[in-house]
Amino acid sequence: MTKDMAGLCQGDTVLCSTLVGMFDNAPWAPLVATFVTVILILVLAFVVRNIAHRLITRVINRAATGGSIASRFRKGAVTDGIDALLHERRKQRAETMGSVLKHVASIVILGTGVLTVLDRLAIPIAPLLTSVGILGVAIGFGAQELVKDFIAGMFMLLEDQYGVGDVIDVGGAIGTVEAVTLRVTRLRDADGRVWYVRNGTITRVGNESQGWSRAYMDVRVAYDADVMSVRVLLEHVAEEIWADAELRESKIVEEPQVFGVxxxxxxxxxxxxxxxxxxxxxxxxxxELRLRVKTALDAAGIPMVAAA
Incomplete structure (x- = not known):
């Protein structure tokens, strides 16, 4: 038994040999030295894990606070609203990625620590690593769709393709995003129907709520109508909408434009x-555009023509 305990320090670092020497090479010294070494390895693993988590948290907090886009538009309530939405999207995305990175860091660091402890205890880890490798390959083949969903979800979050509250078109479903995870996205369409879409099946995304949107109206008038009169009338409508304090401060970010014919x-x-x-x-x-344009055309006596 003494020989077996002495073998625990065979080929070990200076730490174990130093501890054995401190106990005057007593028969039980290798066992105590190994126990202390294991404790130090576990403590070191948890310290490294905490440091990694702190670094990830710092990076995530920095990523969650981005620059303002106020310089792109005028100053005012609308700009503040856009900045608030973008800040919330960045915060949600950063928190999700931070959670994933922390879990990965914990698995890697603590897993390495456990394997190192097993090696210190003279427990063969080669069969364990082989078994884990075979199990990983088997799970990889059996859960290819799941892995695909998770990878697609991670890239979706990193690229900020959409977030909760966005109105998106993912091909098979169109609706408002109610929840986003690494595996699925939950949508609710205009009829109230809830759609669960796996991230790995999404090949394209049309986002109607990112950054800004555009409202437009096509005005059809008779072919013999005076072009300049209609254009001037629509420009007056655009000026009225821009002068509306409620719309200007809460919904419109730039003065409406009339593109002509x-x-x-x-x-x-x-x-x-x-x-x-x-x-x-x-x-x-x-x-609001349709209402004001129709009212202005009726007042000017210019009839609208139905689409063919």
Whole structure:
């Protein structure tokens, strides 16, 4: 037994040999030295893990606070609203990635510490590593779709493709994002139906709520209508909307524009008026555009033509 205990320090570092020497090479000294070594390894593993978590937290906190986009638009409540939304999106994305990185760091560091302890205790780890490798390959083949979903979810979060509250089109479903995980995205469409879409199956994403949106209206008038009169009338409508304090401070980020004649046909002229809006506010602004344009055309005696 003494020989077996002495073998615990065979080929070990200076630490174990030094501890054995401190006990005057007593028969039980290698066992005590090994026990102390194991404790130090575990303590070191937890210290390194805590340091890694602190570094990850610091990086995540820095990533969650990005620059403002106020320079792109005018100063005001709308800019503050966009900045608040973007800050919240960055915060959610950073927290999710931070949680994943912390779990990965814990598994790697503590796993390495456990393997090192087993090696110090003279327990063969080669069969264990082989078994884990075979199990990993088997799980990899059996859970390819799951791995694909997780990888796609990680890249989706890193690239900030969409977040909770966004209105997106993922091909098979269109709706508002209610929840995002590394595996699935939950949507609710206009009919109230809930869709669960696996991240690995999403090949394209159309996001209607990122950064800013655009509301527009195509105005069809008779072919013989006076082009300049219609254009001036629409420009007045755009100025009225821009002068509306409620819309300007809460929904519209730039003055509406009139693009002139957008299309020509044998029966109508098509003018287009558009406005850059806060994310997801384009529907409400579009309704206001339609109301004001119709009212202005009726007052001027210019009839609208139905789409062919």
């Amino acid at each position: 957008e299309q020509l046909s044998d029966s109508s002229l098509v003018f287009r008026i558009s406005a850059k809006t806060l994310p997801a506010a384009q529907a409400e602004v579009s309704r």
